[in-house]
Amino acid sequence: MPQTVDNIKDHASLFNEPEYQALFERKKEFECGSSPAEIAKQAAYINTWEYREKNLAREALTVNPAKACQPLGALFASVGFEKTLAFNHGSQGCTAYFRSHLARHFKEPCAAVSTSMTEDAAVFGGMNNLIDGLQNAYTVYKPKMIAISTTCIAEVIGDDLTAFIQNARAKGSVPADFPIVKANTPSFVGSHINGYDVLIKGVLINFWEGKSRSEVTEKINIIPGFDGFAVGNNRELKRIFGEFGVDLTIISDVSDQFDTPTDGEYRMFDGGTTIAEVEGAINAKGTIAMQKYCSDKTLEVVGATGQPTAAFHYPMGLKATDDLLMKISELTGKSIPKSLEKERGRLVDAMADSSNWLHGKSYAIFGDPDFVYGMTQFLLETGGEPVHLLATNGGKEWEAEMKALLATSPYGAKAQVWPGKDLWALRSLLATEPSDFLIGSSYGKYLERDLGIPLIRLTFPIFDRHHHHRFPTWGYQGSLRVLVTVLDKILDVLDMQTAKTGISFDLVR
């Protein structure tokens, strides 16, 4: 008997016991599976150049994409506003999925409601669902604002949100002046980063429409973009701006919403950008988007007011942070504080101390376009050599920007850029042209297992490790943490590789 009271074995070891191994053998007889020879042949074949070519030539099939759909991004953006209820107009299953997805990453509750459209709504339209949904959501959850985004069904049948909201107000679902923002977020266009963009744009349009810049304040707006590390990063931004002595408005700040304490109270809403801050943001000195591809449309709206804008690509590492600080300095007219210059020196210090371990290591990186850009830029600064750079939701513009970045460094010479490709394509790329390390999300763990390339988890979603999102990856401090994360993996792997013989299993490294 495999199980004993003193040593209770769960799934991780129970099935390695002989009783279960024998059970698996008995089961095989009924499975009518392929022959061991066929399996071995195909298993070897999927690692070949020939298979790679077939795999990369796919025109219709997507396998293991590293992207999600628009309304997920819209939901994320919505909950960054104070007491704002994310409200999906469409099928309820979508909302259940978004909530689960974000909860699994942040290890936090994620509230959002749905209008629960079903077959009759598909035929007659979802207006009654929206009217009832607004009334229920407003009455029960008492939000200060409701942010509506759409899922496929509402988009395909062409529900008219503007008219529906007007009707809901007329019927008294919500008070006439209750703020409702909206975004059309069809899942068959773009990805979660576009959903983020259009929701933020919807918020700005709602509160800025018909207004113009009156008196310019000393404040700076930041639009963080869709960021799995938002909790740590938004707080780090606030700290950096604190050092500058500059007032900051983070437009959609989820850092408290996705980091509520366990103190006996469940807070459905916590923190977030206030409506007053959004209204005031039109008069800021400038707006900085931390992730260009999450903010294209939003920055158009900001730019149209005459406000200066700037966009970054998930700034990590030295130069990206330098550029960010110089941009803040330029926009505000304030000089870069000595305290931050000292932090810069500490990052350079750490990079120098560890340079012998970092130099020449090769990497494959996947994730959202801005993340891949920022990560690549930083690794190039460490003497790292990117090999494959992949963004399922990256396009031609991203590809060109990546190539321009790579051209700035001799260490970028080997890199290949893969816009629009998925992780099954990356499997072929790495099977034929491997890298030392793989950087991405938890989805990379299958590649790590199949190809033996160690995975470093540095982007959303991270389901199978905890709490990384509580720490920043931006700024000099955040970069330091990124550096340590990469370095730990490099040295852990070296220890594992040398443990057996003891040769090079060194106490000091």
Add this chain to the structure above:
Amino acid sequence: MDAELKAARKQLVADVLSEYPEKTAKKRAKHINVYDEGNSDCGVKSNIKSIPGVMTVRGCAYAGAKGVVWGPIKDMVHISHGPVGCGQYSWAQRRNYVSDGVTGVTSWVTMQVTSDFQEKDIVFGGDKKLVKVINEIESLFPLNKGISIMSECPVGLIGDDIEAVSKKVTKEIGKVIAPVRCEGFRGVSQSLGHHIANDVMRDYIVDRAPPAPEAWVSTPYDVLIVGDYNIGGDAWSSRILLEEMGLRVIGQWSGDGSVGEIENGPRAKLNLIHCYRSMNYICRHMEEKYGIPWIEYNFFGPSQIAKSLRAIAALFDEKIQDGAERVIAKYQSLVEGILAKYKPRLAGKKIMLYVGGLRPRHVSDAYGDLGMEVTATGYEFAHSDDYQRTTEYIKDGTLVYDDASEFELEHFVKTLRPDLVGSGIKEKYGTQKMGVPFRQMHSWDYSGPYHGYDGFAIFARDMDLAVNNPVWKMHKAPWGEE
């Protein structure tokens, strides 16, 4: 139950309902009840549309069809047909373990395969793309034993004919190509997705199964495990008991399942069904068409395991009946050891459940074995026959809720202050913020198996580590107000 306590529970329900708009309160009132012992059902309405805006916990037909029933079949490629999201969010989230299979070569359970619809597919239709997707699957994954087409919302709205695609492509490649019309707007919950999934399994595999190969030797003891999705290995810790008592399991539907095992179906002598809600349909069909009887069983906790083993054995000869007794005796010392270790730590603890399928009732006696008591329970997507079955498990005064909203659940947790809540990922973290221990009872909170005797040991360990972890006494700062 004490009349005063029961009245307090009824008041609790009234309090929650009073927070809703009148129309909503009236509707929700039919779904929440305090159970009166002796009644033949729980006194709640079920399988009715969710109310917009209240934050239902429910999912959709796609979740029921792809996520639950078809997804675990390991040697098929399951296409999430439509935009990228549905497949992405359900990618490898149910922990349907696989015993034999090389990912991407002979097993695709932990992969996300999608037609990733773009705007042009919506405008011009997705059938041509689907054909191409299937051909590319054949080229990249030639050892697959079949393909399922799991429709997402747009497919049904734009008038695509996936059945025609299936017909055409089946002829060309000679494999199972199963079109599953599980668009998320169909029905009111995951439940219709289960039903649709069962129907397609019937039409496209079971009823088309080739005759037994010549080498096949039937025995009187051939059974199927139906409605076990092998979450954390549940089907294996069940199968081991069935085999030990002398039965021959010729298929697992669908956890760790294969097309071969589904095709074995019509040759079974008895269908053993664990999750009644999600796979009763196919059992009824097989009874009607092939004369295969079926029996529900419950492998949570020693009381129910023994009861089920004996009930199953009673349908066979003495050899199997002796086998069942032998199995029960074999594990007796393990059970006693587990109870001796964990019962003192858990006795008297009160649990609140809100899950799907069969768990809101089936786990009840496993808790009971540990001296714990379920004080409130409910289902996301049950039907009236589930609530009838629930009466066998619950006590007088149990709070029962159907399709509960997050608002209701939060209110109940806050007021009842159970020692443990068992529900899903969406409920986990909010509950824990309140200082209340929690176990995910869909995914076993990344543990398991919980079925069978081996599983019960893990179940007991996990409930102990959930309830008795020191962290649950730490949420109040020492300088705070009393």
